[in-house]
Amino acid sequence: MSSATVIPSVREAVSDPRILLFGRLLGAANGWEHLLGKALQDETGLEHTLFELLVVVGRAGPDGIAVRDIAQARVLTSGGATRLVQRGVQRGFVTRKPSTEDARVQLVNLTEEGERMLLHSSAVHAANIERTLLAVLPEEHRAAFAVSVEVLSREAARALPIMP
Template sequence: MNPQTTGLEAGDLGAEPEHAEIGTAKQAAADDRVLVFGRLLGAANRLEHILGREIEAECGISHLMFEVLLILGRAGEPGLPMRRIAQEQVLTTGGATRLVDRMVRAGLVERVAEPGDRRVHLVRLTEAGERTAVTAARLHARNVQRYLLDALPADERELFAAQVKLIGHAARDALPPLG
């Protein structure tokens, strides 16, 4: 990426930072590491707002519901236990249960007994959930292209995607196990 468009100079974010100690709020606000994370978070929040609003307007579901539909789509049959859905979305089990309850009422998912253990319930897509996932994903893919990928130089898109994956895996691996 071009340092002029990022506001960073070459070498500002090296592996061994040689930054002065942060001792004031002004220094904190100017620290390159703080700035890059703030920019990442700001961009993600704005994109999630834009893309989430479009999914809600066109498909009648929240962005979080869409993410759960995708998780369940990847999992396939027979479905996933609530604990796994919670872990995938960094939610408490109670938060995941409330979300899935809304999705059950909307006809997007259903709860079924696990084949080997009837005490455990799995969550899986319904036919309506499958259709909604496909419709929302088509819209989402177009919008990701429009608002994210088209903002990057074409020759840097694959590298960007790989770097985002690395960051995501590092963050996932640093999380404590959720209970």
């Protein structure tokens, strides 16, 4: 971490470009998550948090993914990830089974219904993202935006502590 510099006045503090940038980033992320999450739920009946669970489990492939790894990927506590997985089990989207290597580890896999819902909801969500979020960016800025978001995401994931 860098050492803090003194900001001499409230006016300068609230107009600091770094603070404005981060506030705008959070505001944009929260706003788009709300808008796109609501559209996803309205069109598919799937909450955005469950959609993200299906994406994380789908990326893991046929061997499944440990609940603790879901927690880390979604920045949740282990209890929060367990509750999210339980909601996915109740909806018939995922299964949970003990690992053959360590029975204390629960592995999560997509069910056929989970795969079907992931495919359907991904098509809806991608179209909504294209139509709303990406549409506000000039075409020539989209690739750089995607690279910048990936860099920020990767760095945040690297810097996060292991979730409890």
